[in-house]
Structure formats: structure tokens, C-alpha cells
Amino acid sequence: MKRLHKLGAWEAASLLASREITSEDLVRDCLAQIEAREPHIHAFVHLSPDTAIAQARQIDAGTRRGLLHGIPFGVKDLFDTADAPTGYGSPIYASYQPSADAAAVAHCRAAGGILLGKTVTTELANMQPTAYVASPNLVPAVASDAVVTTRNPHNFEHTPGGSSSGSAAAVASFMLPLSLGTQTAGSLIRPAAFCGVVGFKPSHNRIAKAGVKSLSETLDTLGGFARSVRDAALLGSVLTGDARIAHPSCFAEVDASQANLDKDLQGIRVGLCQTPEWNLADSDTQEAWALATQLLQNAKLQKLELPAAFSNLVAVQKDIQAYETARSLLPENRQVPCRLSAPLQALLAYGETISGQAHVANLLATHHARQQVQDLWRQVDVIFAPSTIGAAPYGLAHTGDPLFCRTWTLLGLPCIHLPFTKTADGLPMGLQLIGGYGQDHKLLAAAHTLHQQLLRQG
Amino acid sequence: MKRLHKLGAWEAASLLASREITSEDLVRDCLAQIEAREPHIHAFVHLSPDTAIAQARQIDAGTRRGLLHGIPFGVKDLFDTADAPTGYGSPIYASYQPSADAAAVAHCRAAGGILLGKTVTTELANMQPTAYVASPNLVPAVASDAVVTTRNPHNFEHTPGGSSSGSAAAVASFMLPLSLGTQTAGSLIRPAAFCGVVGFKPSHNRIAKAGVKSLSETLDTLGGFARSVRDAALLGSVLTGDARIAHPSCFAEVDASQANLDKDLQGIRVGLCQTPEWNLADSDTQEAWALATQLLQNAKLQKLELPAAFSNLVAVQKDIQAYETARSLLPENRQVPCRLSAPLQALLAYGETISGQAHVANLLATHHARQQVQDLWRQVDVIFAPSTIGAAPYGLAHTGDPLFCRTWTLLGLPCIHLPFTKTADGLPMGLQLIGGYGQDHKLLAAAHTLHQQLLRQG
DSSP states (O other): OOOSTTOOHHHHHHHHHTTSSOHHHHHHHHHHHHHHHHHHHOOEEEEOHHHHHHHHHHHHHSOOOSTTTTOEEEEETTBOOTTSOOOTTSGGGTTOOOSSOOHHHHHHHHTTOEEEEEEOOOGGGSSSOOOEESOOTTSOOSSTTOEEOOOBTTBTTBOOOSSSHHHHHHHHTTSOSEEEEEESSSTTHHHHHHHTSEEEEOSTTOSOOTTBOOSOTTTOEEEEEESSHHHHHHHHHHHHOOGGGGOGGGTSOTTOOHHHHHHHHHTOEEEEOOOTTGGGOOHHHHHHHHHHHHHTTTSEEEEOOOOGGGGGHHHHHHHHHHHHHHHHTHHHHHHOGGGSOHHHHHHHHHHHHSOHHHHHHHHHHHHHHHHHGGGGGGTOSEEEEOSSSSSOOBBSSOOOOOHHHHHHHHHTOOEEEEEEEEOTTSOEEEEEEEOOTTOHHHHHHHHHHHHHHHHHHO | OOOSTTOOHHHHHHHHHTTSSOHHHHHHHHHHHHHHHHHHHOOEEEEOHHHHHHHHHHHHHSOOOSTTTTOEEEEETTBOOTTSOOOTTSGGGTTOOOSSOOHHHHHHHHTTOEEEEEEOOOGGGSSSOOOEESOOTTSOOSSTTOEEOOOBTTBTTBOOOSSSHHHHHHHHTTSOSEEEEEESSSTTHHHHHHHTSEEEEOSTTOSOOTTBOOSOTTTOEEEEEESSHHHHHHHHHHHHOOGGGGOGGGTSOTTOOHHHHHHHHHTOEEEEOOOTTGGGOOHHHHHHHHHHHHHTTTSEEEEOOOOGGGGGHHHHHHHHHHHHHHHHTHHHHHHOGGGSOHHHHHHHHHHHHSOHHHHHHHHHHHHHHHHHGGGHHHHOSEEEEESSSSSOOBBSSOOOOOHHHHHHHHHTOOEEEEEEEEOTTSOEEEEEEEOOTTOHHHHHHHHHHHHHHHHHHO
């Protein structure tokens, strides 16, 4: 019998709806895949196999609940869960058990989704990988007290990226079809890029943040991972409550003829935006860019220059993140500074050097840039831009640089990473698409078409 | 010996700095006032007298920590506290003990403030007053199992307003010089108006929200209560990290001569904005308005018309609040709907009828209005507007209407309520001042001058 863990969420939802498969079998096959792969990947800090199987049986016995009916999902360990411990990637919260689910988790469950486990986050969703004692329940431990860090499924010596490390790695290694994460700088798009999956960061503040550890009011954005655009759309629709995002008419024709695909491509105005930081992109990113622009030549491509003032936005984003994170994490930094890593302490110390006056100037610059960017949508439907400097870097001590995500996060625009090629070393490469604020449904519809074309020839 | 509980925060800070008083005596006098008044007011759900006295002794023995050095403060029970239970005004969280302080609480403590107690919030900071079993530790209970609701210190038969009911009532009845609250519609300005204290709502997202129960990303704003503008400025400076907000040069001359005050007034361009809802203001608000415009005639007064599109913003604010609150409280509404009040259930049910598409349209309308409002600051320095429909309504079953606060909350602008007169029935009346985004320091400096004038003759 065919194992089901390789099914995408959209396909599984369809097979569940027609009762060709059961949620229990889907959950069991994902758990089997976790048992096989987790000892090498270390994507999870907690698994809920028994609860998940019991819930799957309930789902199989009941009527349809929503878009995620019977679909297993994972949740970054920055989201509170009422029935699983929540550690925020920090020893400070090692034994913390929240009393309620985060709103986003509750929305996935209300739509019929089945929480399979909590996935590894970096320390308090910052830059430092979390080393945790292997391994969660269910999985035979590598060694019962070995300290491990999440690995890239494509090459165990390379980082999966962060801070949503486990969520990206779990989806990439077919342990789960969907998972939740957050982005403050580049924590959805970067791990998606490094692990070769689709990462979707919706428009800022479209998803209720209740029950997610808060770092930066201005930047924190909830989102998720999937292996296709239409799977990401299912999740995005549930999280935002916008039915347009997963409207079947946008995603039906996965096997469209090249002629039909070309017709769709011709209707999409794509702004090619290398960004002011392009000189820092390495040869892998440059090659992926050249390949993509060639593959998408039937779309309406045009070079897009950002307003001159935008060249400063990376610096603005960095300082807003440092200032707000330092203020958000003051309770931990006052009470137990010794339990914060040295790099995180350094970030907080830097944040504390920024004056409230300078911070307001940064907020006003952000508001102004968010206004200015609205003009771009008269010229283009979506923006095509680099996701990362290059492929997943070697080593597990760092999670890579979010450079190419900072500006788009600051602008609050919806972004989606599209994987479509590999480096000579076999590491995934892709690029991101950016849409207008609140136009998540248009972004995903365009992304689906463009991704079909990139995958067909990439 | 003079009792110290009537001291404002600014004056107390000055006397503490010169060691003319001790923090321990200040805390003890506030506790004595609580013991006397709390059985009638019911402002607190929890008190920490022993911890507070111990901390005051440490403060007295140590070096100066910051702007709130040795000053007692109270915190709305919507903010997490590591050393006091946190109930969010809901039976769902009756026994909840957070593991860490909210960031705002940590900032007050880091500045030397002493947490004296948790103050009553309405149910999950919505419209329903919380009835709780009297009375917190320390205070002799009215009756050991009596169910009580916070009362207006000026007339026990009238509401103190909400949702920050206890924080406003505690400051109004001299139980505390400062307290923290939140506003999603009118939950700072309205109780400040009804209780006759200064209520300060800073610019949206200037204060870290970590550890405060989240209802609405777009609207939730942290702030606080005091009995003078300069006391509110002390608190605002600590909460935002902006040293300009409490700069002594803005507040030194409380006893300025009328000639000097008139000179200062002449430098302030005040936009008089009755708002499109003025026809709903009652005669008390109309009389306060007439009195204020007469008292402030030496300022540069001008009538200010809002852009026509703003007439719709009250409806936009209501729908954004309902949509986001329904999504934020889904965990509670899914798990224990029976423990939510009927009015809150009705609000959540209404929020669930709003589509994601309609919500995005509301967010875009908000962004547009936030842009448009920037033009107003070319004409005026501050806007003068009604705070409430009238004085505190009779009865404890409702907390009054936030109508006149909704637009300013939606716009994210800093607001401050200035009490300056009373109705024929002895209930407090005042009006609010509104400033430009991020210009909290300018708003408070102008508010201080205008309030001096209003109090001198009001």
C-alpha cells in the first residue's frame, strides 16, 4: 500500500473529502516518517502521537470541519499549545505549559487540522540555534542525553535556517505536509529557501498573534510552510480567515498544458527587483536569478527600481528589531540574563543603546515607506526578489543571514518563497515573490502560476 | 505627620530623590488608603503588601534606579505578573499564574516602581464588568463571599468605566499615584473621564505588548493613569523609553504666573474637533466643551474639520475590533464558551460574520486614514475633542460607551484625557487632547500647559 506522508495538504484534503484515505492512515504514515527521519533531522521538541491518532479517528468518524480536515500539522515552539509544553527555544521556559492554545493553533484545529508536534525554534526566535537534549517522545533517541541541533534535510552538515528551523525541516523531509512559523527578519523565507520548501509570510497583522511569544510589534508576522503554493494557500486561508486565498479556481490546473500556462503567465506583470543589497548575493543566487528570468520570459517582466529612500530600510529594520526585542525580552533579561546566549545578550544590549527618539524616527520612516510602496502596484502585480544571499551555509552554529528579507518584512508585505532549482552541491535554491498589502490572494494565485512554470523547466 | 498617599508621582519622586520621604512610608500610606477605601471601591483583584514593603525597603537602602524610583503602581489584571496571579477578568483564568512579567511591568520595575496590586479589568478587557468575590488579601472583606464590581469613587452607584476600571478608580481614590491599563476602543480615556483622572494612551505600538493578553493587533494600545499630566509623562517615558516625554523643562512651572501661562498658551495651535458624532454628546459634554473653549481663549484655537472619509471610521473600528477579537479569543470560545458572558459571546459571533475580505478592506481604510491624518499637523499642534458622551452613567452593569475614542484609537494617535470640571451632580468631566503619531512628548508638553489653564479656572 502506498504510504501517504508524501501527499501534499491539498491532495490529501481532496482524498479525505472523498474518503479514499483516512486521516488516521495519513497521521500514522507521517509518524512513521518522523520515526525514520527525526533521529537525523531533529526537527521536533515534542510529539503528540497518541493524541494525534485519537483526534484523527474522531475526524474520520465525523463530518467535515474545514479546509484542514484531517490534515496533520506542526507548530513552531514559539506558539502556545494547551496540550503540549512550549519552550520558546529557551532553557528559561523548559518546563512551561501554557493554559491555552495560541489563536493560530486554535484556528488550524477548528478547521480540522491535527497537531502532530512542536517544532524547533532558535533561542526565543532569534539567531541562535537551540541545542536540545535528543529526542522527543516516540523517536528512539540518538543517544539519550546527546545535545542536538536541527539539520538541513538536504545535507546534515548545513543549517536548515532559522528561526523556524524545525517547521521548515519537517515539511522538507515529508514528516508533515504543513507547519506554522513566524518571521521578524527572515525566519519564514530563509528556512524555506535553505530547506527547499514553500514559505508563506502573509501581510503583517492579518493573523491573530494571541498566544505567540512577542518580540517586535512592528515586525513579527505569522505564517507557515508547505511543499506547494496551493498547500500554503490552504494554510494561509485558515490563518487569515480570507476564503479568497485558497479559492479552488486559482489552483485547479496543476497539470495545465504549456499553452495554457503561457497564457496565464502573459497576464502577470512581474517586477524584477534585485534590491540595493544585490552586490552581496553569491553566485548561486545570481545563477538562480538568471535561470528564473529566462524561465519566466513569457510573463510580463520588467525591471523594478525601489524608491531611493528604501536603500536605508535594512538598517531601519535592524534597529527596530533590536529596540523592540530588547524591550519585549526585558523580563527575561532582568530576571535570568545568565540563561540567555551571549549573542542574544549582545543584541539586547545593542537594542538598549537606541533611544526612544531614534526609534520613533524609525517607525515614522517605516510608515512613510509603507505608503510609498503602494505606488509600485500600479506598475506590477508582484515583485520577484532574492530570498537569501545563497544556499544553506555550511555548519550548524549559525542559521544564515536574513538580509534579503528584512526590507519586505519591514514593509509588511506578503511574501512567498518558491524553490525551483538546486546548486551544484545539491542544495535547494529559489526566489521570493512579494505582493501588495492585503493582496495575499492575488500573490498566491500569481505564485502558483509562476511556480508551475519554474518547476516545469527548473 | 502628613500622610503621603495624596502625593503625585512627580512630587513623590522629587521628595524620594532628596530623601525627604521614604518609599516604605509612601507604600504604607497607599496601603492604608487602600484598606480604608477598597471595601467601597473594589478596584483590586490582588494586592502584594508584604512584597511591596520589602521592595520599598530595598529601594530606600539602594541607589536610584530610574524615573519611578520608589513609586508604587498598580497594573490592570490583563498584564502578566510573575509574582501575582493574572485572571484577565475571566473565570477561565481564575487560577492562572504566569511565569514572567509583562514587558511593561518589567520596565516599570526596572525604573524603580513598586507593584502594589493587580486592578480589576472587565471580562477579557471587553465591555462586561467583572463581578468578583470580595475581597483581595489585606482588605477586610465586605462579606467573605459577596460578589462585587468596581465602583466610581465619585458616586458608588455609577460605573467607573472600563475596561481598565480598577486602574482608573484606584488612582482617582488616591490608593495609588500611577497605574497601567490598555485601550482597544476607549478603555483608558473613558474610565479616566468617568473617574476624573488623567488617562494617557500613547501612540500605537510604542510600548512592548509582550505578556499582555492580546485582543486586536490593530487597536490594542498600552497606557496608564495618573492625577496630573506630568505624572502621566513619567509613566509614559518609562513605558516608551522616550526620555523627551518626561523632560523636566516641559513640566517645571506648575505654579507659573498667569502672564507666563498665557504666553505659553499663545504658542499652542489647538484644533477644536467635535467629531462627526457630536450630535450624540449630552448636555454635560456640551457644557464642558463650551467652558473649555472659553478658558482656553488665549491659545490659538481653530475649528478643525476632519476629512469626509473619517465619518466612517467609527464603523471601521467596531468591525476591526470584532473581527480581531473573535480570532484572538477563538481558543477560549472553542474550549469553554460557557464561561464567556452572553454579551461577549454575541460580540464574537458578530466578529465571525465578518469576512476576511471585508477585514482587509477595513485595514486598508485604516492605513489610508492614518496617512490622511498626517496633513492635519500642518494646521494644528494638538486636537481637542470630546472624551465621552457624558459623565459616568448610573449603574454598574455597563461601563459606558467608548464612541468618542474609537476613531483616535483606530488612527493610532496619542491621546490624553484632561479632567477639569464637574457636573451638577458632582461627577467629573473633562475632554481629550490628541497629538501626532510619535509626537507623544509634544502632546504631553502642550497638555500640561492647557491643563494648568483649565484647572486654574475650571
